[in-house]
Amino acid sequence: MSAEFEADLKDLAGKLTQVESVMGLDDLRAQVADLEQQAASPTLWDNPEKAQQVTSQLSHRQADLRRVTGLRQRVDDLEVLHELAQAEGDQASLTEAQNELAALVAEVDALEVRTLLSGEYDDRNAMITIRSEAGGVDAADWAEMLMRMYLRWAERHDYPTQVYDISYAEEAGIKSATFKISASYVYGTLSVEQGTHRLVRISPFDNQGRRQTSFAHVEVLPEVEEVDHVDVPEKDIRVDVYRSSGPGGQSVNTTDSAVRITHLPTGIVVSCQNEKSQLQNKAAALKVLQAKLLQRKKEEERAEMDALKDGGSSWGNQMRSYVLHPYQMVKDLRTDFEVGNPSAVLDGDIDGFLEAGIRWRKQAANS
The missing domain is CATH 1.20.58.410 (Release factor)
Structure with a gap:
């Protein structure tokens, strides 16, 4: 040899x-x-x-x-x-x-x-919610681009996905979306994606061709399993039903099968419209609610650590910047990992960022 x-x-x-x-x-x-x-x-x-x-x-x-x-x-x-x-x-x-x-x-x-993923829930499926933030129609479009990025990443790895809910914006893009990616350790892998993602580009919605900065927030939660025992008493929730809607507000069915659940003690609101029946949509929405309540419980238990984290402003908790103009670059603001091909990243090629994020988090925990 x-x-x-x-x-x-x-x-x-x-x-x-x-x-x-x-x-x-x-x-x-x-x-x-x-x-x-x-x-x-x-x-x-x-x-x-x-x-x-x-x-x-x-x-x-x-x-x-x-x-x-x-x-x-x-x-x-x-x-x-x-x-x-x-x-x-x-x-x-x-x-x-x-x-x-x-x-x-x-x-x-x-x-x-x-092997660096040793958290309590790291081996579970991931529940991902993406919300548009500052930036108007560009932010809504950006949120939809991020959703596609994660779904394409899952597709590259042959991981099953399930979309629970999409709230479409009026002109373009989405206000929010919630979906699940199923695979061993996918929550631990994607948990480093949580935070605000910033896009800089020439706005396709600006007839003067001006540069626009827009923001979207990514939330990653572990799927709740039966052993977690997150009780949600019926008296603590309000269930509203409505017709599912697609892009532009058009109705996609003729029955009130979509479900919105409000958790009264916390004000958390979740919805699901992509299942076939009202019963299935309610069950799926409850799973999302349980994941959010489990996360809330863990955050309360780690209150002292959470106090050290960044605040919730669009600029304060940014974790990645995607620049399409005047140059081409995607850079993680925590790890300094960067690539010069945004198109590949937005098409799901994010493994380098995930690896760098996981290593960075492990080093930070050990320091």
């Missing part, structure tokens, strides 16, 4: 060994075996809540185990491939080996970042 390739492969194998150690492969295998035994029990579904918890955990743990063992197998296979290619002078196979090495480096780095 060439000395450079051999050194790079050795470094990669060593990093993967460290990742395996942090993940605790033996414990992970034991967890999978135990959950498989529970899932095979004929009485599992006698308790639907417990069954959902077991099957969800099993799916996540199996995915983790497949991911890390698959990477180890590929690293081992790569060494053999390169040795054979070297011995036979097969240039095509040597190129294939180099490409595979580059791909493996990226995937092991991503898995290493995943």
Whole structure:
């Protein structure tokens, strides 16, 4: 093997060994075996809540185990491939080996970042709400662009998504939207996206072609599971029903199936209009409300830490700036990670920002 390739492969194998150690492969295998035994029990579904918890955990743990063992197998296979290619002078196979090495480096780095996610809810699905802020019609358009960015990111990773509610603005874009992305550790991964995102561009809605700065806020919450026991008494909520609407305020159905829930003690308002029936919309809206109440509870428990955080002004809690004019750049204001291709970022290529954010948060917690 060439000395450079051999050194790079050795470094990669060593990093993967460290990742395996942090993940605790033996414990992970034991967890999978135990959950498989529970899932095979004929009485599992006698308790639907417990069954959902077991099957969800099993799916996540199996995915983790497949991911890390698959990477180890590929690293081992790569060494053999390169040795054979070297011995036979097969240039095509040597190129294939180099490409595979580059791909493996990226995937092991991503898995290493995943090991930094150790928060209580990091392994859960993510509930994301995007709201337009200062900037008028440009801000509403910007909020819709951000929604597309996250949905495209999920699509790139084959993560299922579910849109709960979209409130369309009158001229263009959206006032707000709430959707779920389902995957192991997706909440922990996307939680670093929470905050105000700032866009600078020539406004497509200004007939004088002036530069416009607009803002949108991203909220990321963990999906509530049955074990969280977030009780929402009926007396604490007001349920309103209305007809679902699409862009421009047009009605998209003829029945009052959309649901808006107001939590009276806190004033939190959530809505859902994308399910087929009023009952389904109410159930989905309750899930969003429970996620917000769980987050509120945790924030109250961490009140002393929260007091150290930035305020809620558009400028004060900015976390990323997207500049389309007079130059092209997207920059994270916390990590200083930046790229010069906003189009790719807005098309869902945000993994570099996510990795930098997770590493930054871990360093800040340890400092």
